[in-house]
Structures are given as C-alpha cells and as structure tokens.
Amino acid sequence: MSKKISIITPTFNEEKNIEKLCSEISKEMSKLDYDYEHIIIDNHSNDQTISILKKIAEKDKKVKIIINTRNFGHIRSPIYGMLQATGDACILMNSDFQDPIELIPQYIREWEQGSQIILGQRSSSDENFFMNSFKDFFYKFINKISDVPLMRNTTGSGLFTKNIVDQIRKIDDPYPYFRGLLSEISSQIKLIQFHQPKRSGGETKNNFYTLYDIGVLGIVKHSKLPLRLMTFIGFFTSIISIMIATVFFFYKILFWNSFEVGVAPLVIGLFTIASIQIFLLGFIGEYVMTILTHTRKLPLVVEKERINF
Numbered sequence: 001m002s003k004k005i006s007i008i009t010p011t012f013n014e015e016k017n018i019e020k021l022c023s024e025i026s027k028e029m030s031k032l033d034y035d036y037e038h039i040i041i042d043n044h045s046n047d048q049t050i051s052i053l054k055k056i057a058e059k060d061k062k063v064k065i066i067i068n069t070r071n072f073g074h075i076r077s078p079i080y081g082m083l084q085a086t087g088d089a090c091i092l093m094n095s096d097f098q099d100p101i102e103l104i105p106q107y108i109r110e111w112e113q114g115s116q117i118i119l120g121q122r123s124s125s126d127e128n129f130f131m132n133s134f135k136d137f138f139y140k141f142i143n144k145i146s147d148v149p150l151m152r153n154t155t156g157s158g159l160f161t162k163n164i165v166d167q168i169r170k171i172d173d174p175y176p177y178f179r180g181l182l183s184e185i186s187s188q189i190k191l192i193q194f195h196q197p198k199r200s201g202g203e204t205k206n207n208f209y210t211l212y213d214i215g216v217l218g219i220v221k222h223s224k225l226p227l228r229l230m231t232f233i234g235f236f237t238s239i240i241s242i243m244i245a246t247v248f249f250f251y252k253i254l255f256w257n258s259f260e261v262g263v264a265p266l267v268i269g270l271f272t273i274a275s276i277q278i279f280l281l282g283f284i285g286e287y288v289m290t291i292l293t294h295t296r297k298l299p300l301v302v303e304k305e306r307i308n309f
Contacts, residue, residue, distance in 0.1 A: 006085030
C-alpha cells in the first residue's frame with residue numbers, strides 16, 4: 001500500500017491562482033507513486049475563490065475544501081489545515097506560486113531519507129530589495145535574541161511527518177509562531193534552498209501589520225530577553241536619575257545664586273522617561289495579550305463548510 005501525502009494550501013482571495021495551482025499539484029503528484037489529498041482551507045474569500053474551488057472539488061475528489069466562517073488570519077488557518085491531514089506526511093504550500101511546485105518531490109525525497117521536518121529556504125528572491133532587506137534583518141535579529149535557533153528565510157512551506165503534526169496538536173497553541181514552534185519540537189530540520197519568484201497573480205496579503213504581527217509574535221513566544229532588558233533598563237535609568245539629581249542638588253547648594261536648573265532639562269528628562277515607559281509598557285502589553293490569547297482557548301478556526309471529506 002502506497003504512502004499518503006497531504007498537501008495543505010491556505011487561500012484568501014486567490015481567484016487568479018487557485019485553478020492553476022490545483023492543476024499543477026495534480027500533475028506533479030501524478031508523477032509520483034503516492035496517494036495524496038489536497039486540503040484547501042479558505043479564509044472566507046470575498047471574490048470568486050470559493051465558487052472556483054467548489055467546481056474543482058466536483059471534478060476532483062482528491063481536492064478537499066474547508067471554508068471558514070470568517071478570515072482567521074495567516075497564522076491560524078494554515079495550522080488548522082495541517083491538523084486535518086490524514087496522510088503519513090503533510091506538505092504546506094502557499095497558493096501564490098512563491099513556493100515552487102517543484103519543491104514537492106524534493107521534500108518527499110528528503111522525507112524518505114529519514115528527515116521529519118523539511119523546510120524550503122529562500123536563497124534568492126524576486127521580491128523588492130526593501131522587503132528582502134527588512135526580512136533578512138528581522139531573521140538575524142530574532143535569531144540573536146531567541147531561546148531556540150530559528151530558521152532564516154523560511155516561508156513556512158515544507159514537509160512535516162505525521163509524528164510532527166501530532167506534536168503540534170498536543171501543544172495546542174491557539175496563535176503559534178510556526179517557525180519557532182518547529183524549532184521547539186526538533187533541532188533536526190532539513191533545509192532545501194530555492195529561488196522565490198514573484199507572486200503569480202492577484203495581490204499580496206502581506207502588509208506592515210502582518211509583518212509586524214509575525215515579528216512581535218516570534219519575539220514574545222521565543223525570547224525572554226525583552227523582559228530581562230526592561231528590568232536592566234529600569235535599574236540603570238534609576239541609577240542615572242539618582243546620580244543626575246545628586247549632581248544638580250550639590251551644584252545648587254554650592255552655587256545657589258549663579259546655578260539655574262531651568263525648565264528645558266526637566267521637560268527633556270520627563271519626555272525621555274515617559275517615552276521609555278510607553279515603549280516598555282507596549283512590549284509588556286504584547287506579552288499579556290499572548291497570555292490572554294492562550295488562556296481563552298479559542299478554536300484555531302470555525303468552519304462554515306467542508307467538501308469531499
């Protein structure tokens with residue numbers, strides 16, 4: 001009996017890509033001696049994506065569709081799709097062709113050689129220079145402060161064995177940082193280099209907020225350094241404040257008539273301290289929000305409809 005591969009594709013407003021994607025994956029899998037299912041989880045698209053998917057599912061029973069009741073975001077939906085997989089291994093692929101279909105046989109080959117986690121890693125990209133530079137800086141920064149080594153320039157696309165998927169299920173994190181989660185589970189991660197092309201069609205769903213969300217999530221989930229820095233900053237700021245206050249006090253005592261404190265130093269000092277406090281409170285808020293999200297135990301997604309399951 002041949003092994004089964006589950007391919008997971010999250011979608012949101014991908015009417016220009018989804019039909020071609022399903023066709024290309026079907027062609028690629030027909031070359032391989034494996035049974036497969038293609039699970040597409042849609043984040044309540046408001047274009048023609050859902051109607052196109054339903055037509056595809058009518059013709060191809062290997063295409064299984066989950067339609068969410070609303071847009072649950074770019075983090076929760078793909079992981080929920082993985083947890084529905086029934087295959088011996090699960091492959092996560094984006095729907096915009098920035099994860100080349102040709103990676104599928106490479107993932108499977110590494111899996112057959114014993115790897116349990118295989119990730120695609122960008123060696124180069126057709127994205128704009130600013131975006132590439134920003135991502136490169138972020139990965140270097142988060143690796144410096146993270147408690148676990150995080151894979152640089154990975155998109156989340158890769159192959160994960162049934163055992164790894166079961167481990168993710170046991171962790172039961174309602175809003176995980178996926179790359180960090182994999183590093184927590186195993187240090188044995190195989191990387192496959194690839195060139196990342198431009199999006200095939202439609203508009204990218206990544207914006208400043210989504211990139212900020214991923215960045216902060218990675219920091220608060222996998223690093224204690226920001227909280228430790230807050231303690232050190234508070235301590236050293238207190239020491240410096242006491243030293244400055246002492247100097248000003250003695251100067252005023254010694255040169256009572258000639259030394260004027262003035263308003264400007266006080267205003268600058270107050271604004272500096274207030275800015276530091278607001279910044280640190282913001283970071284504490286991110287940690288509190290993460291704790292709240294975890295303790296509420298909300299589902300990853302809520303389904304509206306399933307097809308071909």
